[in-house]
Amino acid sequence: MSPGRNVVIEATNLHKSFKSTSVLRGVNLTVEEGTMLALLGPNGAGKTTTVRILSTLLPFDDGRAMVAGYDVNRQADQVRSIIGLTGQYASVDELLTGYENLVMIGRLYHLGKAQAKRRAAELLEQFDLMDAAKRAVKTYSGGMRRRLDLAASLIAVPPIIFLDEPTTGLDPRSRQAMWAVIADLLAGGTTILLTTQYLEEADQLADRVAVIDDGRIIAEGTADELKGRVGTERLELSFSRASDLTSALAVLDEESAQVDDERLVVSLAVEGADDVRRRLNALHDVPVQITDMSLSRPTLDDVFFSVTGSVQDDNGSAQHKADEGVTAA
Amino acid sequence: MSVLDQTRVDRPSPRPRRLSWTVSDAAVMIDRGMRHTLRNGDALFMSVFLPIMLLLLFVYVFGGAIDVGxxxxxxxxxxxxxxxxxxxxxxxxxxxxxxxxxGIIDRFRxxxxxxxxxxxxxxxxSMARNLFATGLVLGIAVAIGFRPTASPLDWVGAIAVVALFILMMTWVSVMFGLIAKTADAASGFTFFILFxxxxxxxxxPTDTMPAALHGFAEHQPITPIIETVRGLLMGTPIGNSWWIALLWCAAILLVVVPISSHLFRSRTRV
Structure with a gap:
């Protein structure tokens, strides 16, 4: 923890059960001022529950939740006036127009009518919603709704923002746009707690990543630290003849090589694109035919494998690929 | 789209809720409700056009065959x-x-x-929408031959009873709205009210109905309310209808408002 930074979001030993199901079993996390923590985990791990508790929406059974020095339980109004919350589902009014939505939310943050209108116009411009400003939200696309939802969270320029799976269900272009906005917010000094199922998202945006599983934080660190625990990227080369595979191995002379003799595949640990080029260059003068090539990155499942020692499903191989989210880019 | 170039915002500093804020919040929410009414074609149709159609239907289609003296x-x-x-x-x-x-309730919360x-x-x-619709129906009724005999004081009384009735029906439907898990279920309630x-x-007149129905019709809340309004507007005998009507409205409100408030609190504190 770097000195001089205040902790502005702090959960201490949070416990929460729904009926007899224990959802949080002692969650501890801290977010320092002006930084972003990504809470990474699969569905049902407790991500949304944690965010709902910290944003005053959900009472909890045990522990302590503080935001900007205010107790989430006892000083909910103070907390609410300085946070913005964007959930997994767009929390906007379908019957109102985009502009009316933003003005309404601005006024409910007690910005005053004139200021709420000014901010609404600004945000519609910034979020590329000017053309749709006078249309009812029910005519909006999914991506537009989410943008409006985020804009609504930002109308009072809150110093602290909770983003609960802000990109789940978005198409790649909308996701990129959302990432750009989040990066801007961070650059502007906003403190952010983001939840995600995607390692890539946490990697791209967050200062620190906390991995949550089954109601507990099971790993925490920078994205690089976590990836270090998971292992590196792997380059897979496929051959059509066993003799090609042998010749290639001789040239590569690689300790990390894992060889699959049946599929005629060699897998190598690599570090970045330059490293990939170096390996391929080494094979340049060797008369072997490479039939296929792929680069696989550590997946969320790999993270779970490394920190829990088990994967979520039955085929527990280390090379198990997540079927959603992280793909080799 | 950069969100960095935002102008400065004068956000009130965090503090416990203030009464003046609650008043302004209420104003914003009422404004929202009004906009909803104007935007929501179904609700507008139900509230305004349907009663007009029914008025014309009963007066011109059934009216000729119904003899009420x-x-x-x-x-x-x-x-x-x-x-x-x-x-x-x-x-x-x-x-x-x-x-x-x-998700909107989470936003508000x-x-x-x-x-x-x-x-x-x-x-x-709902009050504003229905009082407006009532005025409209009355206006059309007068245009097609409705001749109330009410004094100004009777008018005030009639409007007050109708307003009380609207308030009661609104709260009953708020309660059903809080109970219903889907909008379809909630609109099923509207259908029930229709009957x-x-x-x-x-x-x-209820005495034209079979005995069992007659008993129900005489003792359900709508009849004394209607008799009161009819008495005030047309000078027909009111008898004890007025206080039975008020009692019904008050009793239903006393049951429905606390239940709604309990439901709302428990549903917003999951």
Whole structure:
């Protein structure tokens, strides 16, 4: 923890059960001022529950939740006036127009009518919603709704923002746009707690990543630290003849090589694109035919494998690929 | 789209809720309810056009065949007014259910406001919508031959009774809106409300009904309310209808408002 930074979001030993199901079993996390923590985990791990508790929406059974020095339980109004919350589902009014939505939310943050209108116009411009400003939200696309939802969270320029799976269900272009906005917010000094199922998202945006599983934080660190625990990227080369595979191995002379003799595949640990080029260059003068090539990155499942020692499903191989989210880019 | 180049915002510093904020929150929510009414084609249709169609239907289609001893239009208009108010108020249920089942309630709850103002917005909008619709139906009724004999004081009384009835129906539908898990279920409630005025003295005198129905029609809340409004507007005998009507409205409100407030609190504190 770097000195001089205040902790502005702090959960201490949070416990929460729904009926007899224990959802949080002692969650501890801290977010320092002006930084972003990504809470990474699969569905049902407790991500949304944690965010709902910290944003005053959900009472909890045990522990302590503080935001900007205010107790989430006892000083909910103070907390609410300085946070913005964007959930997994767009929390906007379908019957109102985009502009009316933003003005309404601005006024409910007690910005005053004139200021709420000014901010609404600004945000519609910034979020590329000017053309749709006078249309009812029910005519909006999914991506537009989410943008409006985020804009609504930002109308009072809150110093602290909770983003609960802000990109789940978005198409790649909308996701990129959302990432750009989040990066801007961070650059502007906003403190952010983001939840995600995607390692890539946490990697791209967050200062620190906390991995949550089954109601507990099971790993925490920078994205690089976590990836270090998971292992590196792997380059897979496929051959059509066993003799090609042998010749290639001789040239590569690689300790990390894992060889699959049946599929005629060699897998190598690599570090970045330059490293990939170096390996391929080494094979340049060797008369072997490479039939296929792929680069696989550590997946969320790999993270779970490394920190829990088990994967979520039955085929527990280390090379198990997540079927959603992280793909080799 | 950079969000960095935003102008400075003068956000009130965090502090416990203040009364002046609650008043302004309520105003914003009422404004929202009004906009919903104008945007929501179904609700507008139910509240305004349907009663007008029913008025014309009863006066011109059925009216000729129904003999109530006086011009049927003068008999039926008070019933149509209440039917109209009941309908319009029942549409509130759908609005409340929509709020509770979509993400918007989470948005409101994450704001530094008194969350109950969400319900207040619906209630006030329903009052305004239905009083407007009532006025419209009355205007059309007068245009096609309705001749009330009411004094100005009778008018005030009639409007007050209709307003009380709208308030009661609105709260009943708020309660159903909070109970219903889907907007479809909530609109089913509207359908149920549709039948109550038919089995009352709204369209035909109750003594023309079979004994079992007659008993129900005489003792359900709509009949004394209609008799009171009819008495005030047309000078027909009111008897003890007025206080039975008030008692019904008050009793139903006393049951329904606390239940709604309990439901709302438990549903916003999961």
């Amino acid at each position: 006086t011009g049927y239009i003068n008999y039926v208009v008070p019933g149509i007014i209440l039917l109209c108010a009941g309908f319009g108020a029942a549409t509130t249920a759908v609005g409340v259910t929509n709020d509770m089942t979509t 994450s704001l530094p406001i008194a969350t109950w103002t969400v319900v207040l917005g619906h209630v006030v909008a 109550l005025p038919y089995v009352s003295s709204a369209f035909v």
